[in-house]
Amino acid sequence: MSGPIPDIAGLKAQARRLRERLARSGSDPGHAAVLELIARHHGYRDWNTLRAVVGKRTDAPVATGERVRGTYLSHPFEGVVVTVQAVSLGWFRIRLKLDQAVDVVASEHFSGWRKQVTAVVDSNGVTAEATSDGEPHLRLESG
Template sequence: MTLPSVDALKTQARRLRTALAAKGQVLSHSQALELLSAQYGYKDWNTACAAASAAGPALPFAVGDRVCGVYMRQAFSGDIRGLSRVGQSGHFRVTLQFDEPVDVVTFDSFSAHRSRVSCVIREDGIAVKKTSDGEPHLKMKRSG
């Protein structure tokens, strides 16, 4: 059984209290939290709360996903080769392998092609860092 978030557990406890109260059984909020914790296999609320907090949100992408989008204003398609959380920030470090190299230089006099890049993204696939004119380095989504 997947452990829900702390907020979802608290909401379940409130619903349990309301349902039991409708049947004449009075239960405190802490008693409801303890019952839910036991239902999910934890010895007490503190243990369940710590586990739910540590789990964090699900990753928005997965290694091997096909993605497409724009990197440094150049369209791309490719695969996710690496993905990891960046602390508790809600950001992710993603490593992409492009199908075709992307030229990241906008000058006509020279080129700099990239086949593999790493970038810190938000959950929505948009890079945290931006170019000097405010455009995110990367915008990506799942292909297909």
């Protein structure tokens, strides 16, 4: 298995490229066989299983390069999405580069400033992890 799994169009494009590469080397296993190879490459037993999983996948709440705002550890922020990666059905690891550093320490005796943060969010842009007062670690604002 290698990296995040593309959408159906991306998977079919992978299959087309693989079939062209195999044809240039003198072998043409056929379209259906290549789809099965793509499925196994991504860790699934067959194309139908992979297609079913990808078809149920929820879209990420943000895209790479998108400007976002929200709260991180209850501090408001604005920034840019550096990376987005699906980690499981409906959950995405995102890395944000913040316009202004955020103090992630709740002590008056010292500070810990962060300009980049990474979190796993759901399709609404909210983390499952929360602070002691119940606020999500990260919440992206919509719109």
